[in-house]
Every structure is written in C-alpha cells, then in structure tokens.
Amino acid sequence: MPDIVSPAISDYLLAHSSPADNVLRELAIETARAFPDAAGMQISHDEGELLTMLVQLVGATAAVEVGVFTGYSSICIARGLAPSGTLVCCDVSEEWTSIARRYWDRAGVADRIDLRIAPAIETLRALPAEETVDFAFIDADKDGYPAYYAELVTRVRPGGLIVLDNVLRGGRVVDPTATGTADLAIRKVNDLVVGDPRVSVAMLPVRDGVTLIRKR
Numbered sequence: 001m002p003d004i005v006s007p008a009i010s011d012y013l014l015a016h017s018s019p020a021d022n023v024l025r026e027l028a029i030e031t032a033r034a035f036p037d038a039a040g041m042q043i044s045h046d047e048g049e050l051l052t053m054l055v056q057l058v059g060a061t062a063a064v065e066v067g068v069f070t071g072y073s074s075i076c077i078a079r080g081l082a083p084s085g086t087l088v089c090c091d092v093s094e095e096w097t098s099i100a101r102r103y104w105d106r107a108g109v110a111d112r113i114d115l116r117i118a119p120a121i122e123t124l125r126a127l128p129a130e131e132t133v134d135f136a137f138i139d140a141d142k143d144g145y146p147a148y149y150a151e152l153v154t155r156v157r158p159g160g161l162i163v164l165d166n167v168l169r170g171g172r173v174v175d176p177t178a179t180g181t182a183d184l185a186i187r188k189v190n191d192l193v194v195g196d197p198r199v200s201v202a203m204l205p206v207r208d209g210v211t212l213i214r215k216r
Contacts, residue, residue, distance in 0.1 A: 004171055005207055010044070017046040024048070024072060027103045031070045034099065041069050043139065043165065047207050048076035051137060051163065054212070055080030058161050060134035063087045064127070066120045066148050067140025071100025077137060078109035087113050088127070090120035090140070120144065124151035131157040131215075139165035142182035145189040149213075153198060156215045162199075164189065168209030 005013070020028070024045065032039040043051075051073060055063065061082045068074055068091035078087050087109075091097050097115060104110040116123045120140055127133075133156045138148050145164065152162055169186050172178035193213050194201050203211045 004168060004205065004209075013046045014044070017049045020045045020048070023103060023107045024075065027070060027072055027075070027099070030099060031072070035070070035096070038069075041067075041139075043073050043076075044207055047165075047210065048072060050206065050210070051076045052080040054161060054163065055135050058135050058159070060160075061085040062133050063135040064124070064133055064137070064152065065089045066124070066136070066138045066144075066152075067091065068093075068100055068115070069096050071097070071103050073137060073139060074100060074113060075103065075107045075109055077135070078104070078112045079107070081112055085112055088123070089113055089115045090123045091115070091117060092119060093117075121147050121151065124148060124155075127151075127155055129155065131155060131160075133157065134160045136160075136162045137165070138162065142166065142169075143185045145185055146192060149189055149193065153196065153213075153215065158215050160215045162213040162215075164193070164211040164213065166208045167203060167211045168205070170208060173209075 031042050055077055059082055061084060063077055063081060065074055065077060065087060068089045074089055094117060104113055136152045136156060138145060156162055167186060167190055169183055172183050173187055193199060198216055200214045200216060201211060
C-alpha cells in the first residue's frame with residue numbers, strides 16, 4: 001500500500017512531536033531487524049504520542065488493545081493510563097509478544113498489562129458486558145475490525161474512546177478496484193461507525209488514517 005505521508009512530511013512530523021525515549025527507539029530497531037517484512041505493522045512514533053495523549057485526556061484506567069505486535073503501541077497506551085490502570089492486550093503470536101514482554105519490563109509498564117494470547121474476538125466476548133472500558137485501540141487483522149468494534153462499543157463507557165488504525169488503507173478505501181477482503185472490511189467498519197447513533201466520529205488523515213470514536 002502507498003504511504004499517504006511523504007518522507008519529508010514524515011520527518012517533519014517526528015521532529016515536531018515529543019521524541020521517543022531509548023526504550024521505544026531500541027524496540028523499533030529490534031522489530032525492524034527481527035521482522036523486516038512485518039515491521040510496517042508497528043505504529044509511527046507521532047501516532048504513539050497521540051495515543052498516550054488521548055489516553056491521558058480520557059483519564060483512562062481500563063483500556064483494551066486489539067493487535068499487539070511487538071508492543072510499541074502498548075507502551076504508549078500504558079504510559080498514559082491513570083494510576084492503577086490496566087491494559088488488556090489481545091494477540092495470537094507468542095513470537096511477536098515475546099519481544100513486547102521484554103520491552104514492557106524495560107519501560108516499567110509490565111504490571112499494567114494483561115496479555116491474552118487467543119483470537120481477539122474470543123477475548124473481547126469474554127470481557128464483562130458492562131460499560132467499563134475507557135479506551136480501546138484496534139490495530140489488528142483488518143477483516144476482524146467490524147466484529148471487534150461491535151464487541152467493544154457496547155463495553156465502552158459514555159465519554160470513552162475507541163481508536164481505529166489504518167482506516168484509509170493507503171488510499172484503497174476510495175479505489176473502486178480495491179476489492180480484497182481487508183479493503184471491504186475497512187470500508188464496512190468506516191460506514192458502520194459513522195452511521196452508529198451511539199457515537200461521535202472524527203476520521204483523521206494521521207499516517208494511514210485514524211478514526212476517533214467517542215461513546216455518547
């Protein structure tokens with residue numbers, strides 16, 4: 001997929017966001033070395049700073065992340081949690097999350113993270129049905145987005161926030177020839193959230209597209 005952010009703009013964005021610390025920089029380097037074909041799944045640092053700020057603004061103590069990879073976004077979310085906050089992390093890969101566990105320890109957030117290795121939809125359906133989630137971040141298999149959203153929106157409290165990543169699919173959302181299952185799923189969830197009367201929605205051209213969904 002093409003990057004909607006040019007290299008020059010990318011450099012400018014990073015230069016004008018709070019810088020990554022050594023833990024995040026070293027995690028990004030190790031991820032690129034260990035998984036060169038998958039490293040693009042890791043969020044950029046400016047998006048990580050946005051996640052931390054959003055979590056802080058919501059005052060979150062209960063958060064959920066769908067899609068961990070090597071743990072960069074988990075660190076950013078966990079750092080924004082209020083004291084005694086907890087982040088439930090959903091992933092299916094022991095290999096990827098073994099790196100995440102090491103860096104969670106180094107970042108001092110391991111005690112805030114509850115990693116659950118299982119299909120994310122099973123983990124979400126097993127969460128309490130009450131509206132107790134303050135913040136959720138979805139950045140996993142795109143085919144699963146509509147189902148993940150459906151499970152989380154009923155569990156997020158009024159005033160809570162769901163964040164969807166990669167909602168532009170490198171511009172494929174406006175390409176009628178893009179008919180892959182992931183493309184169709186992202187279009188479906190984009191239409192679903194904007195038409196959902198339970199939420200207010202703002203889609204932003206941040207990196208590959210980020211949608212902020214606030215529960216009314």
